[in-house]
Amino acid sequence: MTPSQGLAPPPRFWRSLAFRLSAGYALAGFVLVSLAAASLYFMLLSGLERSTDEFLADKLHVLRTMLRERPDDLDGLREEIELESAARRYEHFYIRLLDEKGDPLLTTPDMAEEVDLTQFARETQGTPERTIPVKGSHGQSFRIAKAQAQVGTVGSHSDTIQIAIDVSQQEKLLARFRLWFWSILLATSAVFPVVGYFLARHGTRPMEEIAATARRISSTNLKERIDAEGFPLELSSLAGTFNKMLDRLQESFERISRFSADIAHDLRTPVNNIRGEAEVALARARTVDEYREVLESSLEESVRLSDLIGNLLFLARTESPLVHLRWEQVNVTELLEGLREYYEAPALEAGISLRTRAGGGPVVARLDRILMQRAVDNLISNAIVHTPPGGTVELATCIEGAIIRIDVRDTGAGIPAEALPKVFDRFFRVDPSRSQASGGTGLGLAIVQGIVSLHGGSAEITSQPGLGTTVTLRIHRNATS
Incomplete structure (x- = not known):
């Protein structure tokens, strides 16, 4: 036998719910970690750049203040420009002060060796006080800026301040962060699918138990039930x-x-x-x-x-969805009166009083006359059979809003409470021997319920042993199904 002749193809792993949940967990976790790490990285990058820019702005402010208020304090300027940077172990900065002709007045030692001054002038042209990232002469990372400073309080002329700060340590920090970032992503791409698979398997285990229970069920084994203890x-x-x-x-x-x-x-x-x-x-x-x-x-x-x-x-x-009813306006009061006249002779012969009762005038509803007549006919004949001589069978109808109600009451022997839920079942007999003797088949009330269901209504029964039984039919006055 070839696979196409009857063997079902093996289930594909990627079509399983466990795989889809695992993939969803892994993807969600990977995206979440990626977004978190990327957000932290850009926050760190932004913080470092802001810190550098604030440092450069602070140094420019100090130098401008000194040139404006103490232009003759060359020792103070030399200490600020030439000596302070040497005392810093990390993040060295370099400053050059140019006069209005562009000649250098003061310069931090080694600035010419570390920073390409030609590139500095070219990059900062037309962008005063804006920090710009550049590479140094030996490949270091710098951020540079240029600003004009007024000399003296009179402001007869202005000097140019060029400042550069080495941010190589920041670049190394960011490089280490990127390394950790990619390492974490690599680890999550390996760990998350495994964790997701175990979570998915654990989550779908109750479904497997449900499926296993369903497989054990057959027409001869309907007692299996699912133990939902501990289920989500x-x-x-x-x-x-x-x-x-x-x-x-x-x-x-x-x-x-x-x-x-x-x-x-x-x-x-x-x-x-x-x-x-x-x-x-x-x-x-x-x-x-x-x-x-x-x-x-x-x-x-x-x-x-x-x-x-x-x-x-x-x-x-009555149980077929294709059945069609012959709808017409029916005077239910007249229908009950006609059935009373039909059964009057058998009732008198059995010593039973048969009467009708209608309140508030005629009761009219849209029904299938033949079927409804059969339903009430079954109830009357059933009531007469089970009512002893001297008893009473009463037919009553009334309107309850959009519903018509039909009651058939008798003063017969009644039905035990435990039998009431089953009286509309087929072939059910409260007293099988008595029903067989009277020719009953146990289908009368089942037929009644079927007819009422076709009309979209309901049938219910109440009874007290020794006092009698009442069957109530409720149907919409303008029923269409």
């Missing part, structure tokens, strides 16, 4: 929803199993009766009357079987 909040909610779904599935499977057993039993009984009667009739010669008896009995069983199949087909129809 989102996955705990998912596990809870999954468990509730399994509860519903288990309940549905159990109901289907019971339904299958009940329908098999209910279909087998009339078929066996017909077969048994036919076999007895054919065992020996019979009179015409005896054959007639067998045929009449078989006909009764056939009618019962036909009714059961018809009810089952109707139930299937």
Whole structure:
């Protein structure tokens, strides 16, 4: 067998959720560290440049002040220009004072060897007091600036101050920072994917447990449940929803199993009766009357079987999304009155009082008349069967806002509380022996609920043993589905 003939291709690692989460963690961490390191680097660079510029501005201010207020203090100027820089171990600075003709008056020793004075003049031309980065004669990094200084308080002429500061130590500091920066990025690019993978695997482990539980579930094993102890909040909610779904599935499977057993039993009984009667009739010669008896009995069983199949087909129809109702305006009060008249004779024969009650005038709603008549018909016949002689069956309808309400009440034996949640289930019988004796199949209330659901309404039942039962139907007055 070739792979294309039935073997599924192996799952690709990069399509897994763990890989995607790992990649997301790694990328997010890498970007975050990069932004943090880059921000620190540019803050350090900006701080160093600002510190250098402030130092140069301070020196220029000192020299200007001395030239303006003490132009004859050559010893002070010489100390400031020629001697102070030599005392600094790091960040040497160099100053040259030029007269108005451009001839040097004072110069820091070794300035000509360290700084290219021609380049200095060219770079600072037209940019007074602006610091400019340049390279020195031996490759060192400098920041240079030029400024004019008034000589004397009268200001008869001005001198030119050229100043340069060695920032090689700052460059080395920045170089070390860049080295650490790239080392950290390299380490994070190796560590973050591994950490992200373990985090992703840990985070997706509950999902694997959910998947494992789902794989163990089958039509014969619906008791598996997910233990959400220790799950994250989102996955705990998912596990809870999954468990509730399994509860519903288990309940549905159990109901289907019971339904299958009940329908098999209910279909087998009339078929066996017909077969048994036919076999007895054919065992020996019979009179015409005896054959007639067998045929009449078989006909009764056939009618019962036909009714059961018809009810089952109707139930299937009510659950079909393709069913179309014949909508029309129906006077529900008149509908109930018509059903009362139809059942009046059987009720009197059973010794039961059958009456209707409608409050506030006629109740009109948009319904499928035939289906709603069948639903109420089922409720009335059911109430008559389960109400003893001398009892009462009452049909009532009223309007509750946009809803119409139909009640069928009886004073029968009632239904035990534990049976109430199941009365709308197919083939459910509160008293199986009594229902079989009366010809009931346990489909009446299921059909009622199906019809009401088609109208977008709801059916509910309340009962007290020994006092009676009330079935309530609620349907929107202008229902369309």
